[in-house]
Amino acid sequence: MPNIKSAKKRVQIAESRRMKNASVKSSVKTAIKKFVEVDPSTDKDNAQSLLTQAIRKMDKAAGKGILHKKAVARKKSKLQRAFNKAN
Numbered sequence: 001m002p003n004i005k006s007a008k009k010r011v012q013i014a015e016s017r018r019m020k021n022a023s024v025k026s027s028v029k030t031a032i033k034k035f036v037e038v039d040p041s042t043d044k045d046n047a048q049s050l051l052t053q054a055i056r057k058m059d060k061a062a063g064k065g066i067l068h069k070k071a072v073a074r075k076k077s078k079l080q081r082a083f084n085k086a087n
Helices: 006-038 044-064 069-085
Strands: none
Touching: 006 044, 006 069, 044 069
């Protein structure tokens, strides 16, 4: 544990950011899982809305720097291909 006051503050800030980033990553993963669980061939409208939500969350996370933009692009492409293949 640091002894300097500013270093103690940095530890607190780093911990709060870590928790916030983990929350965002978890919500992105949950959105992706919800889309994957739905069968787009039978429930096209629901699958489209879930895909849109997942893409939106990934884009927001990439904009905040929580996820890398190229990793997000790869995941979005993969989900979109799965949606298009089912239709």
